[in-house]
Amino acid sequence: xxxxxxxxxxxxxxxxxxxxxxxxxxxxxxxxxxxxxxxxxxxxxxxxxxxxxxxxxxxxxxxxxxxxxxxxxxxxxxxxxxxxxxxxxxxxxxxxxxxxxxxxxxxxxxxxxxxxxxxxxxxxxxxxxxxxxxxxxxxxxxxxxxxxxxxxxxxxxxxxxxxxxxxxxxxxxxxxxxxxxxxxxxxxxxxxxxx
Numbered sequence: 001x002x003x004x005x006x007x008x009x010x011x012x013x014x015x016x017x018x019x020x021x022x023x024x025x026x027x028x029x030x031x032x033x034x035x036x037x038x039x040x041x042x043x044x045x046x047x048x049x050x051x052x053x054x055x056x057x058x059x060x061x062x063x064x065x066x067x068x069x070x071x072x073x074x075x076x077x078x079x080x081x082x083x084x085x086x087x088x089x090x091x092x093x094x095x096x097x098x099x100x101x102x103x104x105x106x107x108x109x110x111x112x113x114x115x116x117x118x119x120x121x122x123x124x125x126x127x128x129x130x131x132x133x134x135x136x137x138x139x140x141x142x143x144x145x146x147x148x149x150x151x152x153x154x155x156x157x158x159x160x161x162x163x164x165x166x167x168x169x170x171x172x173x174x175x176x177x178x179x180x181x182x183x184x185x186x187x188x189x190x191x192x193x194x195x
Contacts, residue, residue, distance in 0.1 A: 020086060020170025021093035023157050029096025030150035031143045039147075043140040050151045057155030058162075061085070065163040081160050085168050088156040092149035099146040102139035109135045 031039065033050040040047045061084065065077060072080060109132035160168040 021090045022170055023089055023153060023168070026089055026092045026096055026150050026153050029100055030092055030146040031099070032147070032150075036144060036147035039140050039143045043137060045140060045144055048144060048148055048151075050147065053148055053151040054155040054158070057088070057152040058159045059155075061156050061159035062163060065159070078164050081163060082168070082171055085153075085156045085160045086170055088149075088153040089168075089170065092146065092153040095142070095146040095149045099139065099142040102135070102142040106132070106135040106139040 036048055036050065039045070061081065064084070065081060068077065068080065113130060113132040157168045
């Protein structure tokens with residue numbers, strides 16, 4: 001039997017990346033303009049100026065870039081705006097996830113309240129809302145907030161494309177693995193003992 005030839009190739013180090021939130025993820029979790037209008041009408045809350053929020057944030061990022069234009073080079077501007085837009089998108093995505101959980105809890109509470117055999121889900125004392133009603137109202141508030149942040153993120157992403165000239169993508173940074181660097185440092189300290 002022939003022995004396999006020794007591999008001269010070094011083993012590749014696999015680096016895990018922490019994926020950033022994308023605008024598509026925001027759009028999947030946050031209500032759009034028609035959904036936000038439906039929520040506002042159903043719960044009697046203020047109707048949000050979606051286009052106004054989007055346009056304002058687009059102008060904000062563009063004006064920020066204009067103000068920094070003389071002080072930053074092209075690459076520095078790209079990195080700075082990458083981080084700024086990433087903050088808007090990350091905030092909207094977090095709000096969208098929170099909204100989704102609030103809707104799930106409101107649906108569950110409403111379904112439980114519809115069951116006549118459950119004493120703990122009956123309406124509260126006269127003059128107080130039921131727990132299910134409070135959860136629905138909370139979910140509605142979170143929906144309006146998530147929509148507002150979605151529009152801010154969309155404006156910031158549009159501004160990035162306008163200033164930088166390319167589509168914004170989240171920065172995927174390597175996952176920090178402190179155990180690996182710590183063991184490497186320990187190994188170096190041990191080896192230095194032989195010096």
